[in-house]
Amino acid sequence: MIVCRSRAEVQKMRRANGLVADVLRELEALIEPGVTPADLDAVAEARVRAAGAVPAFKGYHGYPATLCVSINEAVVHGIPSARRLAEGDIVSLDMGVVLDGYYGDSALTVGVGAISEAAAGLLRVTREALDRAIERARVGGRVSDLGHAVQSHVEAHGFSVVREFVGHGIGTSLHEEPQVPNYGEPGRGPRLKEGMVLAIEPMVNAGLPAVRVLDDGWTAVTSDGSLSAHFEHSVAVLQEGPCVLSRPTPADPAALSQAG
Numbered sequence: 001m002i003v004c005r006s007r008a009e010v011q012k013m014r015r016a017n018g019l020v021a022d023v024l025r026e027l028e029a030l031i032e033p034g035v036t037p038a039d040l041d042a043v044a045e046a047r048v049r050a051a052g053a054v055p056a057f058k059g060y061h062g063y064p065a066t067l068c069v070s071i072n073e074a075v076v077h078g079i080p081s082a083r084r085l086a087e088g089d090i091v092s093l094d095m096g097v098v099l100d101g102y103y104g105d106s107a108l109t110v111g112v113g114a115i116s117e118a119a120a121g122l123l124r125v126t127r128e129a130l131d132r133a134i135e136r137a138r139v140g141g142r143v144s145d146l147g148h149a150v151q152s153h154v155e156a157h158g159f160s161v162v163r164e165f166v167g168h169g170i171g172t173s174l175h176e177e178p179q180v181p182n183y184g185e186p187g188r189g190p191r192l193k194e195g196m197v198l199a200i201e202p203m204v205n206a207g208l209p210a211v212r213v214l215d216d217g218w219t220a221v222t223s224d225g226s227l228s229a230h231f232e233h234s235v236a237v238l239q240e241g242p243c244v245l246s247r248p249t250p251a252d253p254a255a256l257s258q259a260g
Helices: 007-030 037-050 117-135 143-156 253-257
Strands: 067-071 074-076 090-099 102-111 167-169 176-180 197-200 203-205 211-213 220-222 228-230 233-238 241-244
Touching (some): 007 090, 007 102, 074 203, 074 228, 090 228, 102 117, 102 228, 102 233, 117 197, 117 203, 117 228, 117 241, 143 197, 176 197
Antiparallel strands (some): 067 074, 067 090, 090 102, 167 197, 197 233, 211 220, 233 241
16 A cells, blocks of 8 residues: 655654765765774764664664665675775665654765776766656656666666665655666556655666675675665655655755755
């Protein structure tokens, strides 16, 4: 069942997602050679709990951490470790919280120091694909319009879209209906309605789309060892247009009503 949220519920989700965005922005500023994913995870959990929220991922189906930290060929669900980040790495940070009963979820991928042109191109195209999908999160459209926007942009630049993992609805649970694939033909799937909230999250590989899961049972990596990037926003479908909930907290609460 797809739940359409009231404006009051969307406001609560804006607070949860705003917290995620604020913490991710702080973590992004901490990333440099020598920092460990475990360091970042400790900061994230402390910030989330200080804000009166609960880490959404920690304990979810047994996941052991607040953050997912996926490095280079890791696509998603990387468990924070003591491995030190090195110059030229790319690092995906994915985090969720529960605040006042509502979930927030967002992700970004950043470079460690100077990165290669190829890696920078992968990050740019993945961000652009997310932006194109968000633009199509409009009342009257179809869920598959979003995935088609991602796939067409990604493949036009010579990259590939992961099939095994998809975006999702979000609200009072972390994963709700509908699923939001990052591929497919437009004009299919559920029709987008006022109040739907979608976690849109392109996962894009520099090489082939296939992935495999490591022995830890969580970390998904590209099967061919190529780099992978992941960006995610939680987006409310409003009558006036898509509203990205997982941007850093605005000074003006009225910004919720602004599309984009």
